[in-house]
Amino acid sequence: MANxxxxxxxxxxxxxxxxxxxxxxxxxxxxxxxxAGACAVMALERIPADIRAAGxxxxxxxxxxxxxxxxxxxxxxxxxxxxxxxxxxxVLEAIEIDYIDESEVLSPAxxxxxxxxxxxKVPFVCGARDLGEALRRINEGASMIRTKGEPGxxxxxxxxxxxxxxxxxxxxxxxxxxxxxxxxxxxxxxPYELVKYVHDKGKLPVVNFAAGGVATPAxxxxxxxxxxxxxxxxxxxxxxxxxxxxxNAIVKTVTxxxxxxxxxxxxxxxxxxxxxxxxxxxxxxMAERGK
Amino acid sequence: MRIGxxxxxxxxxxxxxxxxxxxxxxxxxxxxxxxxxxxxGLVLPGGESTTQGKLLRELGMYDTIKEWIQKGIxxxxxxxxxxxxxxxxxxxxxxxxxxxxxxxxxxxxxxQLGSFRCMEDFKGIGKIPxxxxxxPYIEDVGKxxxxxxxxxxxxxxVRYGKQLALSFHPELDDSxxxxxxxxxxxxxxxx
Numbered sequence: 001m002a003n004x005x006x007x008x009x010x011x012x013x014x015x016x017x018x019x020x021x022x023x024x025x026x027x028x029x030x031x032x033x034x035x036a037g038a039c040a041v042m043a044l045e046r047i048p049a050d051i052r053a054a055g056x057x058x059x060x061x062x063x064x065x066x067x068x069x070x071x072x073x074x075x076x077x078x079x080x081x082x083x084x085x086x087x088x089x090x091v092l093e094a095i096e097i098d099y100i101d102e103s104e105v106l107s108p109a110x111x112x113x114x115x116x117x118x119x120x121k122v123p124f125v126c127g128a129r130d131l132g133e134a135l136r137r138i139n140e141g142a143s144m145i146r147t148k149g150e151p152g153x154x155x156x157x158x159x160x161x162x163x164x165x166x167x168x169x170x171x172x173x174x175x176x177x178x179x180x181x182x183x184x185x186x187x188x189x190x191p192y193e194l195v196k197y198v199h200d201k202g203k204l205p206v207v208n209f210a211a212g213g214v215a216t217p218a219x220x221x222x223x224x225x226x227x228x229x230x231x232x233x234x235x236x237x238x239x240x241x242x243x244x245x246x247x248n249a250i251v252k253t254v255t256x257x258x259x260x261x262x263x264x265x266x267x268x269x270x271x272x273x274x275x276x277x278x279x280x281x282x283x284x285x286m287a288e289r290g291k
Numbered sequence: 292m293r294i295g296x297x298x299x300x301x302x303x304x305x306x307x308x309x310x311x312x313x314x315x316x317x318x319x320x321x322x323x324x325x326x327x328x329x330x331x332g333l334v335l336p337g338g339e340s341t342t343q344g345k346l347l348r349e350l351g352m353y354d355t356i357k358e359w360i361q362k363g364i365x366x367x368x369x370x371x372x373x374x375x376x377x378x379x380x381x382x383x384x385x386x387x388x389x390x391x392x393x394x395x396x397x398x399x400x401x402x403q404l405g406s407f408r409c410m411e412d413f414k415g416i417g418k419i420p421x422x423x424x425x426x427p428y429i430e431d432v433g434k435x436x437x438x439x440x441x442x443x444x445x446x447x448x449v450r451y452g453k454q455l456a457l458s459f460h461p462e463l464d465d466s467x468x469x470x471x472x473x474x475x476x477x478x479x480x481x482x
Contacts, residue, residue, distance in 0.1 A: 039301075098403040251346070
């Protein structure tokens with residue numbers, strides 16, 4: 001039964017593929033996101049750029065605020081809990097969230113342990129910088145993976161680095177002799193069965209999205225061409241000059257991510273992109289949280 | 292035989308995988324220029340109907356595909372695809388092709404915690420696995436709509452002429468029987 005639930009949760013992620021999941025902080029923003037074609041929304045009190053600006057401890061959002069967003073839209077609603085904070089996850093499950101993001105964007109609640117996600121009925125998405133992190137999260141019960149990137153920066157460089165790293169490591173696993181996989185499982189700190197799956201299939205056992213620093217249609221297409229199956233856009237939309245138009249353009253770009261002519265048209269006159277901070281200008285590297 | 296698969300958003304790759312296994316040529320339909328060809332059938336996959344419906348219109352594909360369906364192209368629609376075809380959606384003011392005279396309820400089983408799998412009878416095929424992911428069901432059918440499957444008294448599959456619409460996701464299960472039914476009973480009799 002637990003197995004079947006996990007299967008259904010992986011399958012919901014399959015339904016999100018080819019889509020854009022947008023961070024929203026109010027029911028109004030959620031409606032704008034849905035109207036722009038988002039395939040899901042991430043409900044949170046502050047988007048990553050503002051979390052950076054405000055500093056301090058950032059936690060799960062007010063359940064009442066999340067409920068308001070659930071009532072405002074018909075698409076799946078996701079919400080974040082802190083790494084290792086299984087009670088925040090229990091609360092989100094109690095309000096029937098469609099997906100929990102155990103997220104490095106919030107302040108970690110545990111410096112060692114992630115949540116045992118196999119104990120939950122609702123699905124989890126987790127961030128990863130490389131194959132080892134991805135498989136460890138999957139082993140803990142994550143049914144969807146996203147790159148960590150560097151959230152709230154508008155700088156795509158980390159998302160690119162993480163996606164390339166994951167692709168490279170998957171290819172390396174595929175080319176290995178079968179007798180080398182046992183040691184690889186040890187190196188990656190994951191069960192042999194997961195390593196074997198990647199070796200045989202040449203991909204992760206769950207859907208893999210890009211996240212963390214996507215700000216323009218071209219950024220989104222870049223991540224799709226690098227192999228992402230969909231894109232999370234956090235601060236990039238509602239921190240820009242014309243959120244509605246930018247959201248629309250990114251949704252269409254993700255569908256036609258190889259059509260440079262269309263992306264050119266969609267990139268015209270979008271207004272100001274989020275200002276952005278370079279990776280070396282920031283004080284907190286969120287991607288370092290939870291390995 | 293060549294089947295077009297609407298590839299705007301959602302689980303289109305899974306349908307393409309199954310059709311290829313059955314030896315059928317497929318094409319992804321992502322933009323208007325992809326529609327300049329003759330197709331023997333059309334697949335409308337699962338995903339988010341709001342996303343797909345919006346892209347259909349804004350990428351200039353809506354009119355052509357609606358005309359194809361009205362002229363009788365065989366259509367195989369799953370989950371969000373069924374919502375795109377439905378004449379009415381009881382809990383949403385949006386509507387799309389409206390070529391299938393049924394009233395559909397979106398997210399009829401609730402949120403993800405309501406998703407489930409079961410084995411049920413499909414008319415003319417027998418028991419098959421059915422996977423429901425935030426699925427819709429049909430509340431009411433119009434004249435000449437044939438009910439193909441019910442689960443707990445709710446209609447989850449219908450056929451209306453050349454349109455076959457399901458609440459569930461055969462592309463996620465190993466059974467190929469519904470695909471074979473679609474190809475043999477709907478596409479091939481057309482040609």
